Amino acid sequence: xxxxxxxxxxxxxxxxxxxxxxxxxxxxxxxxxxxxxxxxxxxxxxxxxxxxxxxxxxxxxxxxxxxxxxxxxxxxxxxxxxxxxxxxxxxxxxxxxxxxxxxxxxxxxxxxxxxxxxxxxxxxxxxxxxxxxxxxxxxxxxxxxxxxxxxxxxxxxxxxxxxxxxxxxxxxxxxxxxxxxxxxxxxxxxxxxxxxxxxxxxxxxxxxxxxxxxxxxxxxxxxxxxxxxxxxxxxxxxxxxxxxxxxxxxxxxxxxxxxxxxxxxxxxxxxxxxxxxxxxxxxxxxxxxxxxxxxxxxxxxxxxxxxxxxxxxxxxxxxxxxxxxxxxxxxxxxxxxxxxxxxxxxxxxxxxxxxxxxxxxxxxxxxxxxxxxxxxxxxxxxxxxxxxxxx
Amino acid sequence: xxxxxxxxxxxxxxxxxxxxxxxxxxxxxxxxxxxxxxxxxxxxxxxxxxxxxxxxxxxxxxxxxxxxxxxxxxxxxxxxxxxxxxxxxxxxxxxxxxxxxxxxxxxxxxxxxxxxxxxxxxxxxxxxxxxxxxxxxxxxxxxxxxxxxxxxxxxxxxxxxxxxxxxxxxxxxxxxxxxxxxxxxxxxxxxxxxxxxxxxxxxxxxxxxxxxxxxxxxxxxxxxxxxxxxxxxxxxxxxxxxxxxxxxxxxxxxxxxxxxxxxxxxxxxxxxxxxxxxxxxxxxxxxxxxxxxxxxxxxxxxxxxxxxxxxxxxxxxxxxxxxxxxxxxxxxxxxxxxxxxxxxxxxxxxxxxxxxxxxxxxxxxxxxxxxxxxxxxxxxxxxxxxxxxxxxxxxxxxxxxxxxxxxxxxxxxxxxxxxxxxxxxxxxxx
Amino acid sequence: xxxxxxxxxxxxxxxxxxxxxxxxxxxxxxxxxxxxxxxxxxxxxxxxxxx
Numbered sequence: 001x002x003x004x005x006x007x008x009x010x011x012x013x014x015x016x017x018x019x020x021x022x023x024x025x026x027x028x029x030x031x032x033x034x035x036x037x038x039x040x041x042x043x044x045x046x047x048x049x050x051x052x053x054x055x056x057x058x059x060x061x062x063x064x065x066x067x068x069x070x071x072x073x074x075x076x077x078x079x080x081x082x083x084x085x086x087x088x089x090x091x092x093x094x095x096x097x098x099x100x101x102x103x104x105x106x107x108x109x110x111x112x113x114x115x116x117x118x119x120x121x122x123x124x125x126x127x128x129x130x131x132x133x134x135x136x137x138x139x140x141x142x143x144x145x146x147x148x149x150x151x152x153x154x155x156x157x158x159x160x161x162x163x164x165x166x167x168x169x170x171x172x173x174x175x176x177x178x179x180x181x182x183x184x185x186x187x188x189x190x191x192x193x194x195x196x197x198x199x200x201x202x203x204x205x206x207x208x209x210x211x212x213x214x215x216x217x218x219x220x221x222x223x224x225x226x227x228x229x230x231x232x233x234x235x236x237x238x239x240x241x242x243x244x245x246x247x248x249x250x251x252x253x254x255x256x257x258x259x260x261x262x263x264x265x266x267x268x269x270x271x272x273x274x275x276x277x278x279x280x281x282x283x284x285x286x287x288x289x290x291x292x293x294x295x296x297x298x299x300x301x302x303x304x305x306x307x308x309x310x311x312x313x314x315x316x317x318x319x320x321x322x323x324x325x326x327x328x329x330x331x332x333x334x335x336x337x338x339x340x341x342x343x344x345x346x347x348x349x350x351x352x353x354x355x356x357x358x359x360x361x362x363x364x365x366x367x368x369x370x371x372x373x374x375x376x377x378x379x380x381x382x383x384x385x386x387x388x389x390x391x
Numbered sequence: 392x393x394x395x396x397x398x399x400x401x402x403x404x405x406x407x408x409x410x411x412x413x414x415x416x417x418x419x420x421x422x423x424x425x426x427x428x429x430x431x432x433x434x435x436x437x438x439x440x441x442x443x444x445x446x447x448x449x450x451x452x453x454x455x456x457x458x459x460x461x462x463x464x465x466x467x468x469x470x471x472x473x474x475x476x477x478x479x480x481x482x483x484x485x486x487x488x489x490x491x492x493x494x495x496x497x498x499x500x501x502x503x504x505x506x507x508x509x510x511x512x513x514x515x516x517x518x519x520x521x522x523x524x525x526x527x528x529x530x531x532x533x534x535x536x537x538x539x540x541x542x543x544x545x546x547x548x549x550x551x552x553x554x555x556x557x558x559x560x561x562x563x564x565x566x567x568x569x570x571x572x573x574x575x576x577x578x579x580x581x582x583x584x585x586x587x588x589x590x591x592x593x594x595x596x597x598x599x600x601x602x603x604x605x606x607x608x609x610x611x612x613x614x615x616x617x618x619x620x621x622x623x624x625x626x627x628x629x630x631x632x633x634x635x636x637x638x639x640x641x642x643x644x645x646x647x648x649x650x651x652x653x654x655x656x657x658x659x660x661x662x663x664x665x666x667x668x669x670x671x672x673x674x675x676x677x678x679x680x681x682x683x684x685x686x687x688x689x690x691x692x693x694x695x696x697x698x699x700x701x702x703x704x705x706x707x708x709x710x711x712x713x714x715x716x717x718x719x720x721x722x723x724x725x726x727x728x729x730x731x732x733x734x735x736x737x738x739x740x741x742x743x744x745x746x747x748x749x750x751x752x753x754x755x756x757x758x759x760x761x762x763x764x765x766x767x768x769x770x771x772x773x774x775x776x777x778x779x780x781x782x783x784x785x786x787x788x789x790x791x792x793x794x795x796x797x798x799x800x801x802x803x804x805x806x807x808x809x810x811x812x813x814x815x816x817x818x819x820x821x
Numbered sequence: 822x823x824x825x826x827x828x829x830x831x832x833x834x835x836x837x838x839x840x841x842x843x844x845x846x847x848x849x850x851x852x853x854x855x856x857x858x859x860x861x862x863x864x865x866x867x868x869x870x871x872x
Contacts, residue, residue, distance in 0.1 A: 009845070009854060016858040023444030023862075024871040124872075127449035128685060128730055130442055130693035156870050159827050160452065160641030163507065163627070164551050166634035173566050175556035179639075189635065193823070223741050224562060264565050292561070292737050293702040295394045295695035296434075308394040309698040316706040318742055418852050424859060448863035448872050455830075458837050638822045644829055671840035679856040682863060 030133035038378035053201035077109035078355035088122035088149025092333035093217030109357035118182040124154035139374035153180035186271035219287035233273030335368030398699035404433035420679035434694035446689025459646035470657035471607030485595035503545025512542035527592035536793035543762030548577040558736035568819030572755035610658035717802035724764025749812035756808025
């Protein structure tokens with residue numbers, strides 16, 4: 001009897017250890033997956049965020065800042081900061097930023113790009129969300145793998161959460177887990193949580209580098225009313241409106257303009273505008289993968305944006321963006337972000353000729369759709385010396 | 392096979408696996424787990440250990456809250472604090488039912504309102520209130536119904552209402568304007584519940600009651616009893632008042648520190664390890680359910696079953712959706728617990744918003760209906776926890792029947808708030 | 822201070838994991854044994870900083 005009990009427990013324990021080991025290994029691998037970045041000719045320098053706020057040194061969120069320009073970094077021309085991966089579960093934002101670093105050449109001005117604005121969030125997938133741990137983009141030289149990531153910082157890097165999150169400095173009460181949401185912790189504070197410190201470091205970057213424009217790249221579920229749009233702080237109303245017109249006229253797709261609500265705190269389009277000299281704009285593309293009504297959650301849905309259940313919600317008037325059998329492929333979403341950035345810089349330079357930002361060699365919407373996102377990703381095996389970095 | 396047919400097939404396999412497991416006398420928690428495994432197999436995923444493990448960790452923080460809060464209450468009980476408090480309340484209020492009920496409602500609303508968890512109400516003040524109520528001549532099952540329903544309302548009550556917070560977060564709506572739309576129906580519902588179910592309460596036969604109650608250790612006093620609760624309140628309030636200078640402790644640590652205070656001021660020596668083991672054993676069904684529900688939700692999301700359920704509900708005509716809230720919200724809570732807010736709450740509020748209703752008041756109305764589902768299978772976590780805490784021996788269905796009338800009133804209140812949300816939008820002051 | 826609080830959380834997780842393992846050893850019911858191991862999984866994944 002006793003032997004039987006011991007044998008039973010031994011079998012259960014062995015099964016448990018197998019599940020623990022295999023799942024643990026899978027989590028460990030995706031947390032430590034290295035994503036190669038082959039910087040293009042336009043790269044001047046790569047800095048860490050701790051350059052602007054030493055409090056981040058040694059932390060996972062000490063993100064890389066890729067500085068693109070011509071000549072020295074101290075030019076009097078305009079300067080822009082592009083943020084990818086504020087929400088790491090929105091891949092089009094990260095990929096668009098990737099293509100900027102690997103391809104863009106600045107004729108005038110400086111461009112600061114952060115591929116993983118919240119690196120911690122890119123190392124975890126959402127419990128209950130059934131996200132794939134990673135996804136692959138086909139390229140002419142093979143497939144490049146990226147971490148999928150989550151909306152919130154990984155609890156392994158910031159734990160515990162409070163029972164209610166009180167935003168600094170507005171004291172607005174927000175849901176407890178949003179203290180790990182990079183787009184609810186702006187402008188950040190030096191003695192706050194890791195996510196707040198990350199925002200603080202980026203705020204310092206914006207101030208010290210005299211950034212004129214901040215473009216925060218996002219994706220949204222189709223049931224969310226703020227979608228396919230530029231969300232602009234009131235300082236950027238004209239810029240956003242003109243850019244929207246130019247995009248509709250020249251790029252082959254429509255994008256709306258929304259104004260940042262004053263009552264909604266912690267978001268980049270509100271707080272950067274209120275606390276720094278920069279004009280913040282937030283770009284949203286549609287990502288059906290994020291919809292609560294989505295069907296099978298897999299890599300195909302993430303990259304094709306095709307989903308019958310979300311389409312059904314659309315037929316009942318519940319979506320704020322169209323969805324048909326063509327879905328919302330990743331190339332369309334990446335292309336929209338890139339063309340929007342190109343047009344925003346163009347309009348900015350027209351409105352502010354004394355602070356020009358002129359960027360070349362970045363693929364536009366039609367080109368990304370025609371050739372695919374992967375066409376513009378460079379082979380890390382052939383990277384010139386000093387040009388290969390890892391996220 | 393179309394995605395709908397595929398999801399329907401997987402759902403059927405999951406339901407069949409659950410039913411079969413129950414027939415074979417497998418516990419609810421393990422049946423949920425088996426249903427999840429069957430769903431993954433039917434979905435063609437084999438045994439996806441990563442997804443099973445990821446689902447299992449979904450509610451880790453909530454499990455820690457349950458464990459630390461229950462450990463604190465168990466230590467307090469061992470120290471004689473609960474018996475002391477019950478005797479004191481009875482002595483003071485045994486003749487004044489109205490005042491007694493008001494005090495008890497207040498005691499029940501506070502823990503859940505501060506933490507957002509009905510289970511904390513049940514564990515912290517529920518057990519204490521239950522003893523008092525039993526001495527007013529109310530049956531155990533009636534007492535359990537009162538505590539369960541008010542605990543649910545306490546979880547929905549401001550300042551922390553997780554359903555409202557999670558849904559608001561899902562649609563990027565600030566969690567502001569909810570205080571009155573949540574407070575008014577919660578207080579109203581709680582008072583109606585205790586006065587309806589407690590209408591047959593008699594004044595307490597004090598001598599008899601005191602004779603039956605355990606006698607606390609001699610050195611137990613208000614200070615020793617009050618200090619742990621004062622510590623809890625101070626730690627929670629400090630975080631609220633000085634959010635930028637006071638460190639983030641989180642509820643599990645706050646409860647753990649409260650437990651430490653309880654041990655330090657206890658008039659008798661407490662065996663912490665023994666009480667902890669007993670707490671882990673006592674909470675195994677609850678923590679087990681939370682863990683297995685996490686696994687189930689993960690597999691439902693992975694296979695598209697969650698999407699099928701969500702889209703089926705939100706594509707019904709708005710009038711039907713509103714009229715069936717009393718059913719869909721508790722049922723979604725029963726299966727997904729707080730997961731119901733992002734899965735169902737988000738599309739519902741967006742639907743109401745497009746139909747011109749006030750999203751804040753409508754969401755507040757929904758938030759008071761959701762907790763009713765905590766008594767329903769398959770999870771029935773808070774319902775079962777309340778039964779255990781009160782010590783009800785009757786069948787679970789008797790408890791459910793007892794909850795029916797006040798639950799219907801609460802559901803009606805919530806539904807009316809959704810329907811008249813536009814007219815009630817003046818409540819969204821702060 | 823934040824790092825110390827996080828450390829206390831890992832201690833708490835280790836403590837309750839130990840409780841579950843202890844009870845698993847004492848248990849004589851196969852369903853409880855399986856359930857103890859299921860609830861142990863998230864605690865160990867966090868304790869070993871895997872998830």
